[in-house]
Amino acid sequence: MNWLHPDHRADRLAQAAADWRFPADTIYLNHGSFGPAPRSVRQARQQWQERQDEQPMQFYVRELEPAWLSAREKLATWIGARADDVAFVENATYGMNVVAQSVALEPGDEVLLNNHEYGAVRRIWRRACDQQGARLVEATLPLQVETADDLLAPLWSAVTERTRVIVISHITSATAITMPVEAIVRQAHERGILVCIDGPHAVAQLSLNLSALDADFYTASCHKWLCAPLGTGFLHVAARHHATIRPALLSWGRLLPNMPERWDEQFRWTGTRDYSPYLAVPAAIEFLESFGVEAFREATHAMARATRRELISLLQQPALVPDDPAWYGCMTEVWLPSGDWSDLQQWLRHEEGIEVPIIALEDRWAVRVSCHLYTRPLHVERLLRGLRRALDRVSRMV
Numbered sequence: 182m183n184w185l186h187p188d189h190r191a192d193r194l195a196q197a198a199a200d201w202r203f204p205a206d207t208i209y210l211n212h213g214s215f216g217p218a219p220r221s222v223r224q225a226r227q228q229w230q231e232r233q234d235e236q237p238m239q240f241y242v243r244e245l246e247p248a249w250l251s252a253r254e255k256l257a258t259w260i261g262a263r264a265d266d267v268a269f270v271e272n273a274t275y276g277m278n279v280v281a282q283s284v285a286l287e288p289g290d291e292v293l294l295n296n297h298e299y300g301a302v303r304r305i306w307r308r309a310c311d312q313q314g315a316r317l318v319e320a321t322l323p324l325q326v327e328t329a330d331d332l333l334a335p336l337w338s339a340v341t342e343r344t345r346v347i348v349i350s351h352i353t354s355a356t357a358i359t360m361p362v363e364a365i366v367r368q369a370h371e372r373g374i375l376v377c378i379d380g381p382h383a384v385a386q387l388s389l390n391l392s393a394l395d396a397d398f399y400t401a402s403c404h405k406w407l408c409a410p411l412g413t414g415f416l417h418v419a420a421r422h423h424a425t426i427r428p429a430l431l432s433w434g435r436l437l438p439n440m441p442e443r444w445d446e447q448f449r450w451t452g453t454r455d456y457s458p459y460l461a462v463p464a465a466i467e468f469l470e471s472f473g474v475e476a477f478r479e480a481t482h483a484m485a486r487a488t489r490r491e492l493i494s495l496l497q498q499p500a501l502v503p504d505d506p507a508w509y510g511c512m513t514e515v516w517l518p519s520g521d522w523s524d525l526q527q528w529l530r531h532e533e534g535i536e537v538p539i540i541a542l543e544d545r546w547a548v549r550v551s552c553h554l555y556t557r558p559l560h561v562e563r564l565l566r567g568l569r570r571a572l573d574r575v576s577r578m579v
């Protein structure tokens with residue numbers, strides 16, 4: 182098998198991989214759902230947690246807010262944003278709830294999603310629409326694309342004069358496709374439509390410049406590709422909407438005697454809880470920077486690309502997107518042959534120790550493989566072996 186890692190990188194990749202620890206019986210190919218943090222990030226989080234637990238008065242009253250601001254500053258620089266436009270929230274789900282509860286809709290207004298969107302996001306906007314008499318509209322985009330226009334044309338044809346918000350993933354979960362969000366934001370704004378981007382897969386997979394992108398709202402989780410601890414998300418709000426933002430969960434916002442005045446201050450104190458994950462976000466950025474962010478993207482895309490090539494060849498299926506980093510980064514998805522593959526995810530775990538999502542897409546199934554710095558050719562070879570066995574098993578049953 183011809184894997185694309187240049188040899189001179191193998192040592193550095195092996196060194197980076199040593200920062201993760203997986204159980205011996207597990208091949209982990211689902212960083213896209215739950216991205217485990219490397220050792221340095223776990224340690225940074227533990228150190229903050231110990232400070233918090235040892236002397237809570239010192240931590241909560243004197244240290245937390247400056248540390249929150251400093252972690253936010255580092256994150257804002259990393260995502261190309263002004264710190265004042267960013268607030269930490271628990272995860273993308275939380276951020277999406279904030280947006281859906283903050284945007285005022287009139288009866289008859291429409292919120293436009295599409296068939297690639299994340300199920301929880303659909304539920305969040307359905308409730309917001311129902312509460313205000315608005316309509317949730319779902320554009321049907323193709324599952325296999327050749328050009329950006331294949332996605333843009335059906336999206337725009339679902340827009341009406343009542344469309345108030347477009348909600349779109351930066352990188353989709355169900356299909357692992359990088360959406361042409363720059364064009365969507367530009368054209369939506371020309372029509373006076375707000376854009377809310379669901380970005381958890383884009384953080385680290387893509388180089389972000391949220392100020393330049395100028396979406397109205399952008400929400401993401403840092404626990405996926407950035408490898409920050411679980412429970413680290415952010416919400417980016419364009420300055421023109423700061424005044425309308427309402428936290429989904431109301432607390433003090435800031436510790437007494439300070440009262441929140443600006444939108445982001447509402448998110449600093451959300452009740453007595455563990456704030457250590459946010460404060461370890463800088464350690465996650467530093468971890469990727471120490472490997473080299475571009476080198477990380479290049480190495481993991483090369484692995485995803487080689488994986489995709491092998492899967493397409495084994496499964497004999499057409500590609501979902503063109504073979505280009507503009508369409509996919511370190512996560513790739515390939516169709517399975519037609520048939521019922523509903524038990525495959527569990528079978529691969531049981532038979533080969535592989536954790537990989539098998540995703541239902543309309544009446545088909547697909548396998549989605551995530552490649553991070555710890556992903557080795559050997560892991561993908563095991564997946565190929567497992568899939569070969571599964572295909573043989575099915576052909577014997579027919």
Ligand SMILES: Cc1ncc(COP(=O)(O)O)c(C=O)c1O
Nearest residue numbers: 272273274299350354379381402
């Ligand atoms: C596209 C997309 N949106 C939203 C989410 C929700 O992210 P979280 O569970 O971190 O809130 C996910 C999680 O996988 C996702 O893939």
